Amino acid sequence: MNPFIAGDLVELITNYKEIEGDMAECGIMQLASFEDTVFTVREDHTAQNNWLFLKWDGGSNCYDPRQFQLVDRPLSVLGNTLTLPTDAKARKALPIATGFLDYFPDAIVAVADLSRAGNEQHNPGKPLHWDRSKSGDEGDALSRHFLERGTLDSDGIRHSAKVAWRAMALLQKEIENETV
Numbered sequence: 302m303n304p305f306i307a308g309d310l311v312e313l314i315t316n317y318k319e320i321e322g323d324m325a326e327c328g329i330m331q332l333a334s335f336e337d338t339v340f341t342v343r344e345d346h347t348a349q350n351n352w353l354f355l356k357w358d359g360g361s362n363c364y365d366p367r368q369f370q371l372v373d374r375p376l377s378v379l380g381n382t383l384t385l386p387t388d389a390k391a392r393k394a395l396p397i398a399t400g401f402l403d404y405f406p407d408a409i410v411a412v413a414d415l416s417r418a419g420n421e422q423h424n425p426g427k428p429l430h431w432d433r434s435k436s437g438d439e440g441d442a443l444s445r446h447f448l449e450r451g452t453l454d455s456d457g458i459r460h461s462a463k464v465a466w467r468a469m470a471l472l473q474k475e476i477e478n479e480t481v
Contacts, residue, residue, distance in 0.1 A: 305353060309342040310391040311369040339372050339394035411462040412469070418458060419466075431470075439474065443467035 305311060343354040343361055352363040372391045386392050402409060420429045423436075436442060446454075446463040454460055 310372045439471035
């Protein structure tokens, strides 16, 4: 029986070569080079004969779940807001700067500036915060701004920045509302 669920962070058991059986022999040669790697479980394994589907930088494959141990189960997997894993190896496996911030530095600056301007508009004189009681129709608002992408809104802010902000708000709310 496989104890893992989609989103779990797992690593190879150090004595994985001692596990015997048909499933255990799947990918042992390939796994030898991944002894210090944290993998993310890709999808529910139970529908696929108890194989464990994993992804990592550069690939994905299926393996015998007996070859792996749980490193961390992020809070988002449990239906809560993801902050960061508590395990050091799992935290290191999340490329927040190199896998997101470094990809989109100008876009992130534009969205941050939009957050500031939106706070001044909707919460004048108050510290920067997301007032979720105002304009919660992320999908519709995102779509309206998307139709005008590539242009500036009447407040001088790019519609595309507003699309990005609404997409992040939509994703954040979806993650917060997930249930396993």
